[in-house]
Amino acid sequence: MKYHLVSFGCQFNSSDAEKAAKLLDDCRYRQTDDLNEADLVLVLACSVRQSAIDRIYGLNKKFIQIRRRRPLITALTGCVLKSDMPKMKKIFDIVFDITDLSKLVKLLNAKRPKQKGQSYFDLHPQYRSKFQSYVPIMTGCNNFCTYCVVPYTRGREACRKAADVVNECKDLIAKGYNEITLIGQNVNSYQGKINNVQGTIGFAKLLLNIDKIPGNYRLRFMTSHPKDLSDELIDVLKKTIHVMPYLHLPVQSGNNTILKKMNRNYTASRYKKLINKIRKAVPGICVSTDVIVGFPGETKKQFNDTVKLFKEVKFDMAYIAEYSIRQGTVAAKMDDDVPKNEKERRKFVLNGVLEKTALSNNKKYLGKIVDVLVEKYGRGFCSGKTATFKTVKFKSQNDFTGEFVKVKIKEAMPWGMAGELANSN
Template structure:
C-alpha cells in the first residue's frame, strides 16, 4: 500500500503561519528507530521544523514495551509535558509504537492522561497525517484502537540522520511467539516487503552516496516465507543487494537461530559485502530453558551454527542477546549459558534480567528465583564476558581491516572513528575528507571497547 498524505499541503500552509517544531523521543529497538526516521520524514513533508526537547510544540513518543520500566519512563515524560501544556503553550502530544498497540495502555491514557492528543499503534503510520490535521485545524483528539492489519506501507518519506549508513526494513511482525516476548502481539504477523521495493530503496540510497545498509526485521531470515506466488528467501535477497553498485557493507538484524540454514551461511561465505559480524540471539544456553522460551533450537544447534559460521570465515564476529533469570532457570541452566559464552567468545553481549510482560505465556510461569540471585547471575555473566573480550581483539592486532570512516572521535577532535566489518570501533588519525570513505587500517592495539590503528592507504 502506497503511503498517501492528502493533508500535506493544508498542514504545510498552516505551518507557514504557525511554524511548529517537532521532537521525537524514541524508545526500544532499531525497528523503532527506523520508524522514527519515517515520522521525521512525515513531519518535515508537512512543513514542521525539527526542534529540541525544550523548544518544540509537537512531541511524538515512539514507544517500546519489551521491558517493564518503559511504561514508567513514558508516563513520567508525559507528566512533565502536562505542566508545559497547562502553562497555555501550543503543545501537542502523540504516543505511537508498540506500547500504544496494547489496549490497557490506550485505556490508561484515555483515563489518566487526557491531555495526550493522538494515540496510534504500529503499522498505521498512514493514519498519522489525518490525525495531525484534525488536531491542528479541527481541534479534535484522535484516540482509538487500530488493529495492526496485514498492510505494508511503502514510500513513506524518511529522513536519515547519517549520510553514509542507512537502515532499511525488509520484514515486519513476527510469527514465533517466544514465550517471554510481546512483539507478535503488538507488531502482528510476518509481512515481507516485495524484493523490488527493497532493491529500489537501496539503489536510491546508493546513488545518494550511502555505503552501508542495515537490513531490519524482527526475524530477518524468515523473509519471504509469506510469499505465495514465488520462492524467494533471505539468501536470495542478500544476493540481489550484493549486486547494487555503491553499497559496500551489508548488515542485518536480527536473524533467528532456528532459521539460520546452510544456504544462508553459504551466501555469507561467498559475499564480499556482507559484514563479518552476525548478531545471533542465544537468549539461554540451557536446552530446557530454550524449550520453555519456545525458541525451537537447542544449545547444541546454536553451537553448531557458530561452528559453521566460523568455518565459513574465521574472521566473523558474533554478538548476541542473553536473558538471565527466566522463570524456572536453575544454577545448572545458568551454567549452560556460561558454557556457551565461554565456548563462543562473543564479541558483544546485550544482557538483561528477565522482565515479565503481561499477555505473554512466560508471565504465567512460576518464577521462584529471588531477584538478588538474578542480579548475581547477571554480574557473573558480565564478568565472564569482560574477561574474555580481549581474546578476539588481540587476534586483530597487526592485521589490516577496511573501515568506513564515520566522523571525528567524541573525545578527541584530532582523531577519527569508524567500524570494521566485525563492528569493532576503531580510533585513528585521518583527514576531514576521509569521512564517508572506506580506508585500510592496520590495528596497533586493543582497549577492550575499541581498537587503535593507522590508515595505510593514501
C-alpha cells in the same frame, strides 16, 4: 508547526521515526530537537523493558508543565502493550498503530501532497545519517518467544516486496551511502513478493539481489533467529562481496529446558553446531548474541549451561539482559522466582566470560590493517566500525566521518580496539 520526535528502544523505532519525520515534513511541519519549542511531540514507545515505559511516564510530567503555558499535541505509537493502552490514552491526545502511520495526517488535520502508496512500507524515510541507513524489510513476528512482547505489539510478520527493498538500496547506494542494514524482527523468515506478480523469494536470495548492485558499500542485517538460519544463507555469507562477516544471533540461554520454556525451538547443541558451521564457512566472522539471565525457574545449574556455552562459543559481543516480566506474555504467568541480586550476579558472571573471549578475539587483530567506516569524530579522535562490527578508535587531525579509512590496530581492549591511520607516518 514544529514537531519533536522521541524514539525509545531498538533500531525499528529509529527507522520508524525516520518515516514519521518524512511524513510530517511533507505536511510542512518542521522538526525541532528541543521539546520545549514543539507544538507536536510524537513518541515511539518500546515495551521490551519496563524502564522504557517508565520514561514515558517521566515525559508526561514535562507535557503537563508545557500545557500550563500553551497548547501541545502529543501522539504515541511504536510498541505499546494492550494492557498499557488505557494509561497511555490518558497521557496522549493521539494513540495509533505504527502500521497506520499515514493516518497520522488525518488525525492531525494536516495536509500532505498526494502520494502513490499509503501502506506502512510505502512510506519513505527522512534518513538521519548521510552514509548509514536502516532499510526495513519486514515487520512483526510469528515466533511467540514466551518472554517477548513483539508479536503482541507489532503483530504477525508482514514482508515488504523484494523489488521495493532492492530499489531502496539502489537509491541509497547511488546517493553515496556506504552502509545499509536490513532490519526485521526475524529476517531469516523473510518471504517477500518479487513484485506485484506471484511468487516470493527468501532472505538469502534477497541478499544476493542486493549484493549485485555495484558500489563500495557494506550490507548488514539484523535480527536472525537460529531456528531459521539456513545453509543457503551461510552460503551467501561466504560468497557475497558486500554482506559483512558479522552475525548477531540471539541464543537467549544455554540450557535446553529453559530454551524450551522460552519457546525458542532449538537446543544449545544445535546452536553451537550452527556457529561452528558458520565459522568454518566464513573464517574470521564475528558473532554477537542476546541472552536473558534469571528466566523464571532458571536454576544455578541451568545458568551454568549458559556460562559453558559462552566459554565454548567465545562471543565477540553479547547483550545480557536480566529477565523482567512483560505483561501479556506467556512467561508473565510463570513465577519470576530468581531474586534480583541473583540475576545481577548471573549477569556479572557472564559479562566476565564475555570480557575474556572478546579481548582474546580482539587481540587477533593486533598489527593488522583493517578497513574502518568512520562514524564520528571528536576531541581529535575518529571512531568507527570494522567489517566485523568491531569498534576502532584512532587519533586524527581530520574528521573522516562517513569515509572508509585503513587503520593499523595497535591495542586491543574487550569492547574495542585502538590504532593509527595506516597511511600516516
